[in-house]
Amino acid sequence: MNRAANLLQAEHEIIINAVGLISEAGVFIGKDCSRYEKTVKELIYFYRNYADKYHHYKEEIVLFPEMGKKNELLDNGVIKEMFEHHEDFRNMLSVAEQLLEKSDYEGCGKQLRMYAEAILDHIAVENDELFQMLETVFDNEEINRIYFRFEDIDRDLGVDEKHRMEENINRLILETTSIRQ
Numbered sequence: 001m002n003r004a005a006n007l008l009q010a011e012h013e014i015i016i017n018a019v020g021l022i023s024e025a026g027v028f029i030g031k032d033c034s035r036y037e038k039t040v041k042e043l044i045y046f047y048r049n050y051a052d053k054y055h056h057y058k059e060e061i062v063l064f065p066e067m068g069k070k071n072e073l074l075d076n077g078v079i080k081e082m083f084e085h086h087e088d089f090r091n092m093l094s095v096a097e098q099l100l101e102k103s104d105y106e107g108c109g110k111q112l113r114m115y116a117e118a119i120l121d122h123i124a125v126e127n128d129e130l131f132q133m134l135e136t137v138f139d140n141e142e143i144n145r146i147y148f149r150f151e152d153i154d155r156d157l158g159v160d161e162k163h164r165m166e167e168n169i170n171r172l173i174l175e176t177t178s179i180r181q
């Protein structure tokens with residue numbers, strides 16, 4: 001795999017790890033609902049910022065348009081579908097947030113589990129289909145240019161903030177799973 005795909009896959013790994021937290025967060029319901037609210041708020045923050053602002057953004061601004069320019073069938077097919085999924089994810093997070101505000105924990109949990117399932121499927125399509133095509137669609141130089149644009153995006157948005165979010169989600173996973181034990 002090339003470094004452009006590696007960078008996106010490394011972000012996928014973090015996003016997948018955080019998905020486990022969605023079901024774990026449920027352990028607080030009925031015991032410590034303020035803890036549940038706090039955990040879910042942090043999760044939503046992570047998905048809005050890490051998954052959407054840093055990760056989906058790279059795909060939407062760089063990868064998808066570049067791939068689309070090379071192949072119209074991809075552009076009107078899987079890439080269009082990937083864009084639509086990102087939009088669905090944003091809507092699901094907004095709904096989850098509204099339900100949380102109304103203290104509808106069951107509804108919020110259900111919405112987040114839907115989100116989790118959808119984002120895992122989405123990531124599988126990107127990893128197993130889309131990223132596998134990169135070396136067919138682009139030459140090495142083009143792949144490097146894409147990679148540097150990814151790096152520029154992280155730099156513009158803030159590399160420290162990106163690492164802080166990764167550390168924060170790992171801490172939250174540890175804290176939440178230790179409650180269950």
Ligand SMILES: [Fe+2]
Nearest residue numbers: 056059082126
């Ligand atoms: Fe995506």
Ligand SMILES: [Fe+2]
Nearest residue numbers: 008059123126
């Ligand atoms: Fe992705």
